[in-house]
Amino acid sequence: MAERMSGAERRVQVLAIAAKEFAAHGLYGASTEAIARDAGITQAYVFRMFRTKKALFLELVRAAFDRLSDGMQGAAEGKSGLEALSAMGAQYFDLLADRTGLLLQLQGFAACGDEEVRDVVRSCFARLWDTAEGGTRLEPVTVKSFLAFGMLLNAGAALDVEHVDGAWAEGVRTRIRSGLFEHITTEANR
Secondary structure, X not given: OOOOOOHHHHHHHHHHHHHHHHHHHHHHHOOHHHHHHHHOOOHHHHXXXXXXXXXXXXXXXXXXXXXXXXXXXXXXXXXXXXHHHHHHHHHHHXXXXXXXXXXXXXHHHHOOOOHHHHHHXXXXXXXXXXXXXXXXXXXXXXXXXXXXXXXXXXXXXXXXXXXXXXXXHHHHHOOOOHHHHOOOOOHHHO
């Protein structure tokens, strides 16, 4: 029998369970039946809370991207330029330890064949871009390079390169210093 919880507590519980299910299996492979079973509720109750499986997935994908954008924004407060970029990069790197959040972002990208998902992920990525650009006031080409390195870090974290022995894995693990971005300017890239 399900433990008695308030609606808000139950929602938080279901979101935590669903995050792991969607991170592991994606939009199409995740099971709302498994989510309901693990929460000790009916599948109908899951749908009453979130309407559709896709709505639940999108809420989780948005939250994963929001944690990243909010963390980067907080790290850059009171800083600008390369100092802000360096702080954002350190925060980004630290947030990769949240494997569930990382995989939710990647599952969001993977499900972009669905127009509604693509629109949400575009919006989330636009916010990530705006956070990096607005928080640093650096040129778009610098922001692009920063986010490109971030995507490589995402891939490395998803592949769990911390536990892989090999020159390629060591290269992916190499920490990026803000000085790397000093030469990346619109003028230098004309």
